[in-house]
Amino acid sequence: MATVETTTTQPRERILGAATALLAEGGRDAVSTRAVSAAAGVQAQTIYRHFGDMQGLLDEVARRGYASYLAAKQAQGEDDDPVTRLRNGWDMHVAFGLANPALYRLLYTEPRPGQQFAVTGDAQQVLLAIVERVARAGRLRTGVEPAASMIHSAGMGVTLTLIAAQADGRLSHYEGLSENVREAVLDSVLAPAPAPAADDDVVARPGTGSRSAAVHAVALKSLMRDGVRSLTSGERTLLGEWLDRVAAEDSAVADAATAGSAGSEAGTAEPGAGSARRP
Numbered sequence: 001m002a003t004v005e006t007t008t009t010q011p012r013e014r015i016l017g018a019a020t021a022l023l024a025e026g027g028r029d030a031v032s033t034r035a036v037s038a039a040a041g042v043q044a045q046t047i048y049r050h051f052g053d054m055q056g057l058l059d060e061v062a063r064r065g066y067a068s069y070l071a072a073k074q075a076q077g078e079d080d081d082p083v084t085r086l087r088n089g090w091d092m093h094v095a096f097g098l099a100n101p102a103l104y105r106l107l108y109t110e111p112r113p114g115q116q117f118a119v120t121g122d123a124q125q126v127l128l129a130i131v132e133r134v135a136r137a138g139r140l141r142t143g144v145e146p147a148a149s150m151i152h153s154a155g156m157g158v159t160l161t162l163i164a165a166q167a168d169g170r171l172s173h174y175e176g177l178s179e180n181v182r183e184a185v186l187d188s189v190l191a192p193a194p195a196p197a198a199d200d201d202v203v204a205r206p207g208t209g210s211r212s213a214a215v216h217a218v219a220l221k222s223l224m225r226d227g228v229r230s231l232t233s234g235e236r237t238l239l240g241e242w243l244d245r246v247a248a249e250d251s252a253v254a255d256a257a258t259a260g261s262a263g264s265e266a267g268t269a270e271p272g273a274g275s276a277r278r279p
Contacts, residue, residue: 011040011042011046011050012050014040014041014042015036015040015042015046015047015050015051015057016057016060016061016064017040018035018036018039018040019031019036019057019058019061020061020064020065021039022035022036022039023058023061023102023103023106024100024102024103025102026102027102027105027106028058028102028105028106028110031054031057031058031061032054033047033054036054036057058106058110061103061106062103062106062107062119063119065100065103066103066107066119066120066123067119069092069096069123070119070122070123070126072092073089073092073123073126074126082130082131082133082134082137082139083134083137083139083186083190085130085133086130086131086134086151086186087182087186089126089127089130090151090155090178090182091178091182093155093156093159094155094158094159094162094178097159097160097162097163098159098162098163098166098171101163101166101167104159104160104163105160105163107119107120108120108156108159108160109160124148124152127148127151127152128144128145128148131144131147131148131151132144134147134190135147135218138191139190139191139193140189140190140191140218141189141190141191141218142188142189142218143218143244144218146189147189150185150188150189151185151186151189154181154182154185155182157181158177158178158181158182161174161177162174162177162178
């Protein structure tokens with residue numbers, strides 16, 4: 001059973017240490033008032049005096065446990081390629097979950113209707129900021145919020161899957177899962193990097209090649225978040241709706257064209273195959 005030093009640390013720190021150890025050993029259900037009191041060598045009312053209730057204690061345990069991960073995620077250089085930052089952020093998220101499975105489950109699977117831990121909200125804001133930079137770089141072909149939601153949801157699902165596999169001793173069976181899902185999700189929201197112009201004096205025209213109208217619509221809407229003083233609030237709202245429609249329509253057209261191209265290539269891959277089956 002978890003115990004902490006009761007003679008040299010303050011009651012608040014002993015309580016936090018006991019709750020953290022109990023969570024790591026037995027999960028959320030192990031962090032009861034009685035268990036924390038016994039491990040920390042304090043009475044129940046001491047817990048309530050410092051944290052209000054057990055949920056307040058769990059909130060502080062989560063905040064402390066998440067702090068180093070969040071600081072590392074925020075510390076990524078602003079000058080780094082934003083797409084590289086997305087990949088690194090995904091890998092950091094999965095690694096944090098595997099290193100802290102009980103804390104991760106507490107943060108992301110604890111049922112709290114209409115609420116979330118403050119630290120997960122902070123992490124979501126970091127992700128949104130990175131996706132915003134991807135949009136401004138002209139690399140995003142969906143809206144910022146939908147792209148961030150897809151990345152976050154997929155990353156959380158992968159992490160929980162790997163945590164379960166790790167607990168069962170089957171983690172090696174899922175080798176490559178995180179990287180494969182990460183790339184599949186990023187492929188669905190990212191536009192290809194622009195090809196360099198053939199001549200330094202020639203600039204590729206918007207909407208040609210990989211630089212689709214959707215990419216430019218998403219980038220413009222992202223830049224508008226800084227405020228466009230020449231437009232009224234209503235005009236900005238209307239322009240935002242138009243840009244959303246352009247992005248959605250152009251992305252659908254691009255996806256259809258890609259699918260059609262793939263089908264054509266498949267149909268012509270073996271020119272003689274069809275005639276060989278004819279009587």
